[in-house]
Amino acid sequence: MKNANHDDLTLGLRLRTLRERAGLSQRALAKKSEVPNSTISLIESGKMNPSVGALRRILQGIPIGMSDFFSFEIETEQTVFYAAEELTEIGKGGLSLRQVGSNLHGRAMMILQETYDLGADTGRVMYGHEAEEGGIVISGRVEVTVGEQRKVLGPGDAYYFDSRTPHRFRQMGPEKCRIVSACTPPTF
Amino acid sequence: MKNANHDDLTLGLRLRTLRERAGLSQRALAKKSEVPNSTISLIESGKMNPSVGALRRILQGIPIGMSDFFSFEIETEQTVFYAAEELTEIGKGGLSLRQVGSNLHGRAMMILQETYDLGADTGRVMYGHEAEEGGIVISGRVEVTVGEQRKVLGPGDAYYFDSRTPHRFRQMGPEKCRIVSACTPPTF
DNA sequence: GAAAAGTGTTGCGGATATTGAACATGAAAA
């Protein structure tokens, strides 16, 4: 029987905490995750160093994402500067989001540089929880709809609203649209 | 030789991207991380599913945290907004602040478009109460000092810090500097 | 040109993760 390593033990305790918080037994989680219960037991007791794939499958049963799972490993010194290339890029369709700070844990707000390609459209969006968001158009044009109000914004124009109001962004005109936005608290 | 699995391939490409962004060869990273270069090669080409421990050691050489590494797996729902129009202008010296929303009452955050004229300098600033602020440079260059850390930022670069840390902004180079920033809660 | 140093990619053997089944314990039901 293998001895418990420190890192493995920490990881195991993290998993156990999350599993119990979800109200699942080792076997229940094992069934949902399609992983043998023995694997979960060994990981939780720090007796093995799971592969990324195995851990990912297990976490899907909780469910929780890999990034959130490892968020407990946060570094102590505050990261202040982010080079343009290292902004975390989140692409989805014709919309590119460059996020300041790849991990949002413990932060009060999220700042994004958004680029809408020609024809990009977010569709209708509404958040169920309380949040506020706003931004300034840097270049290009975008049609913004919030509740019953609708307006086309150009460079220098701005917006600010409650995230719970249904809202939608649609790129307009012949060039891509760039926006810098912020929201609090951080949400997607 | 093992075939490439889809998840492993995605993970490998993510590692390759980060490694190249850091300007490291497989061998250079291998040496820093104290891991054989072959392991890095196999992971990047999606031919193996590394253990958590192995991946963690490798990431330490870049360096990047586990949570940040997996942040690309965050499924993006939607991020959207609404239009306001006139930005309240607040001039002070060589610094012009255009504030989104003339009235801050009841708002969770403040968004500003800042323009630093040639030679503009905020001097040393520190807020006594808890707040966070961040921003993205749109054009020009600015030297940002936060606590003991100092860096010159250009277009696309970003920053984020706790407002209680003493900080200072100083315009650099031959052109005005424009920044879009946000802070929460709203403060001056 | 040849040599040297760089790059990423295999091959192989030992170490280890992973699996299904057996085990131990405790709580609830008959």
Place this chain on the structure above:
DNA sequence: TTTTCATGTTCAATATCCGCAACACTTTTC
């Protein structure tokens, strides 16, 4: 009590990772 079901742990066999070394290739140096 005895049975039944649930919990988490451990075992032995197999699949896989991991580490060293060698390989093929490109770029730089002499």
